[in-house]
Amino acid sequence: MMSLRETLRASIEAIATHRSRSLLTVLGILIGIAAVIVTVGLGEGSQAKVTAAVSSLGSNLLVVSPGSSTGTGGIRGGLGSASTLTIADATALASQVDAPDISAVAPVVQKNEAMSAGGNTWSAPVIGTTPPYLGIRSRQISFGNFITQADVTSGNEVAVLGTQVSAELFPGQNPVGQTVNINGSSFSVIGLLASAGSSATSNQDDQVIVPITTAQSLLIGGGSGTSVSQILLQAKSQNSISAAYQEANALLLQAHQITTPSAADFTITPETQLLSTATSVSKTLTFLLTGIAAVSLLVGGIGVMNIMLVSVTERIAEIGLRKALGATPRAILRQFLTEALLLGLAGGILGVILGIGASLIVPKLTSNPVALSVPAIIGAVAVAAGIGLTFGVYPASRASRLAPIDALRGD
Amino acid sequence: MRRDLAVRSSYGSSNTSPVIEIRGLRKTYGEGEASVEAIRGIDLVVNEGEFLSVMAPSGSGKSTLMHIIGCLDTPTSGSYRLAGRDVSHLDEAELASIRNQYIGFVFQQFHLLRHLSALSNVELPLVYAGLTPNERRIRATEALRRVGLGDRMNHRPTQLSGGQQQRVAIARALVTDPTVILADEPTGNLDSASSEEVLGWFGEFHRAGRTVVLITHEPDVAKVASRVVRMRDGVIVGDGPPELIFVGTGTTFAAANPAVPVIKGLDAAGGKLEPK
Ligand SMILES: Nc1ncnc2c1ncn2[C@@H]1O[C@H](COP(=O)(O)OP(=O)(O)OP(=O)(O)O)[C@@H](O)[C@H]1O
């Protein structure tokens, strides 16, 4: 009986003897595997990007915006302008009795303002809010302190800067303790936010945070003294997001004295919805690309079968000789199956190398991130070997069934 | 009692125990109208240590007989005992192991694997016999040395002359220490000098006590054996020592009669090539 080692050796010899044909044989598998690596990587990369972008907005977040998206008349009341949402709404939502699943509430007003410090000027969004904002948005303070409830109550002229604003106004300095002039009023800088990078929608480091009361009186002013542009809600946990949604919806309908839910003058958007919309798009894309890769692998497998059939025909004399010298049909079967397996494996490994190479180049060309996942790579190599084996069964069994006399005559 | 044992034993030491025992052998290719009866009833007994040649014109069933003797094919009817064992009804896998153990083939087209060295080619039957790489190397090296190719072991077939390739094939036939060496037109692709050399080796093996069956259509080749079997149209038409066969058939082989000088020449060649 021929040992596994001998079978392997004979197969490697046969593959090495026909080097260029072996390479052609595995080309289909090679390209298919490379395509799988890149497409799965692209899919996972963009999914990771979306997830990161959405979660950088805060965890278990619900955003209440003025205006309705369900009404037939489209969005009513300009988004963030003459708002239907007020500080009172935010206070009502913060009630632990009426809304037990909402753990934190932060009303927000926002306006772009010109600002200056020393000789430097800059323009950035100024956000008026309350202390829970920090936790809801998952932000960190790197120097000084965040605004306090006392700052909100008294309308103190204090500001917390994002890193980019700080770099523009106080280059190379610690801004804490300095003064910044915003829209003609002087604010003392009490803290510096840690960098959060830019999300899909905005640059989180290019902003200034002040107490909401101060913003309303000094910056936004006008008749809309108590209106807010958004209310951020944080649900107690991932599982209580829908309960928090129900509670907020009911409370706001009641506060705004609206009886028909479809006539609501506000919109509540859970973060998970953003996430799932975004990921479902990238999932569809991944699915599609994976389908294409699977088809190319199938074609690659048929290529292996095709060329192995040619190889069996070409090596009829060798098969006959091996049989004459004592090779059993099983030994021949095993030898050709091993060859097919090794071809598949080689195609897989070369495909992974090509795929990794492409994954390093693609982001440079398209700015799409490609995530290389080790399970995907191992899986791809295993699939390639499996394809070689599967499509090698037919040629191998043909080889093993050749009658030795026919095989010996065949030259 | 003793006789029985001798007949049944595969490796009976008696010089007269039959190695090949064929009774009423028939072989038909195809079915119905298109069928060809290549062998139509052959009885043949070959004893251990005999040097037999089967001689016949083209198409008379030599290769068919050789395939059956070599267990590459099975008879349509009749019985065949090889080394005392009935092998007429074995399956493919069993036949493969019988071939590996009992038969050493030498073919007209050499049938060496081009991508392997001479040494690896000679090792091939030992691979299927399940020997360790070390044992294989030792035995294959020894066999190649015996046919005078000790200095060509790592050459590929393409780097060897036809005569050298056939010597590699002979080494491969020899390396398993087979019961029968079976050669089908082994000189068909060789020039006369190489032919003489190759036939010299068969004479050598015969003198060393091996059983050799040589198949050919050439009288000059056939007569190097100690016994000649003549076939025509699938039946045996003559069987005896070469002197008798060639002289006995009168006109047909009169021209080829200088049998004795040929054999002498081969003896000389054999002596010259005899390994130390
Ligand atoms: N596989 C086969 N199928 C059908 N007929 C066959 C087959 N093999 C041989 N024959 C026929 O059987 C007969 C004997 O053939 P075989 O090959 O045994 O002759 P041979 O004596 O070896 O001839 P040669 O000297 O030309 O090699 C021929 O008529 C041949 O056509």
Ligand SMILES: [Mg+2]
């Ligand atoms: Mg023939």
